[in-house]
Amino acid sequence: MGLPAGIDSAVIDRLKDAAGPGGWTADQDLILPHLVEWRDQWTGSTPLLLMPQTTHQAQAILAICHQNRIAVTTQGGNTGLVGAQIPRGEILVSTRRMTAIRSIDPVDDAIIAxxxxxxxxxxxxxREAGKRFPLSLASEGSATIGGLISTNAGGVHVRRHGMMRAQVLGIEAVLPDGSLHAGLSSLRKDNTGYDLKQLLIGAEGTLGLVTAATLRMVSRPQVMAVAMLGLETPDQAVALLHRLEDATGAVAAFEVMNRTGVELAVRNTPSRDPFPDAWPWLALVEFEGSDAGLLARCEEALGAALEAGLAGDALLAQNETQAKAFWFLREEMSAGQKPEGAAAKHDVSVPVSKIPQFLAAADAVVNRLVPGARIVAFGHCSDGNIHYDVVQPAGMEPDAFRALAPALIEAVHDVTVGLDGSISAEHGIGISRRDEFIRREPPTHLALMRAIKTAFDPHGIMNPRVLL
Ligand SMILES: Cc1cc2nc3c(=O)[nH]c(=O)nc-3n(C[C@H](O)[C@H](O)[C@H](O)COP(=O)(O)OP(=O)(O)OC[C@H]3O[C@@H](n4cnc5c(N)ncnc54)[C@H](O)[C@@H]3O)c2cc1C
Structure with a gap:
């Protein structure tokens, strides 16, 4: 493809120089993997991929872009689920060569990556330092620190350890004009004015390019246990969560999967349902702690939950292989849908107490709008965060389903908002939810966000199609 309109080829040469040897390519074959995303929902284009290796190079690149009003899209591991990392003609800046772990300090419990x-x-x-970094999600083999910060990623340990925001002590970022926000603090307490790093976290690349971060480490738990339970209803899941947490004080993850999700995962991936009975819901629970009695307390709590009728069956993993198999089933919930055709995806959250109400109301809406659609509901029950995916009816033309998807998504989001929920729990707004976000967000919030965007990025060069 050609250069973006109005950009002098001399400026492009300056950008290549700024990125340094091995730091750029215009070869479309090499660029191609950066232009499609995991679910094949977004494709893009760019004339130039820049891959700075140092903060200084990143500063030089953004300074040139700022001076010449050149739009930029930033990309980390390209696992984002809302299309924000895919350029549509902008210059693409990838952090793939910024891969140093600069320091690790087990006394400050801090790691700079x-x-x-x-x-x-x-x-x-x-782990090698005898500590633990507690954020964990299915894309962890590809997602990068910059991307996780910029999306404020969640994952499976949020109830116990918080989202990415809670793991970040400091940030170094190049601002859109090329200047540096040098904020690699490892302080846990610092009340000197506005906390600027908090604005960069979850900004989806619209306020600057994160180049490094100081991350908080926690102690390693001495005992971990993983259980799978078979349930009849989501009400049982909510009651079970509290029962197990009260009994053990050690619930680190509490994930749910509905029957349809389990069936599609078993059909289309190497995962398996551990129960002989086809339970309408499965709950996967991970416990962590450091006292010697924890395992016995978990066993006792699971037994008591069965007796109280909060679950129909329960398995405590007997070894690491079994624990991994339980997690594998959960992680394949998305992959299991892929061969089944088109899907409308939702990443919603509601107060935990309202999960059963949400599921009942959303199911009713879906069944009315697209009879025969297959609902895969799964995710982070302990955070009220349900990935509510609607897979096209078997045999339907994918394009016919896609034509119905906008109304379906709107209706499911109406249910969510009606229950005091959020239309984006952890994936962000990106380009896929942008119009809806702008329509639903109170004008005063939008005005403040736009003022912040203008203060950071007066020429609007950073991820210009994203979020606002
Ligand atoms: C199988 C699968 C499971 C997932 N599970 C979860 C989950 O449980 N919880 C969850 O929260 N997410 C989940 N995700 C979403 C995804 O992994 C996260 O959004 C992740 O944080 C993105 O990181 P990345 O490096 O791939 O960023 P990218 O996808 O490359 O980019 C994401 C956003 O961050 C911006 N960005 C990237 N790097 C920088 C940087 N250095 N500076 C400024 N902006 C930057 C991009 O412009 C874009 O807006 C999942 C994704 C997949 C594919």
């Missing part, structure tokens, strides 16, 4: 470091590497580095 560059933006392009993949999450599993941070987890491994913390």
């Amino acid at each position: 560059e933006a392009g470091v993949v999450l599993t590497r941070v987890q491994d580095a913390a």
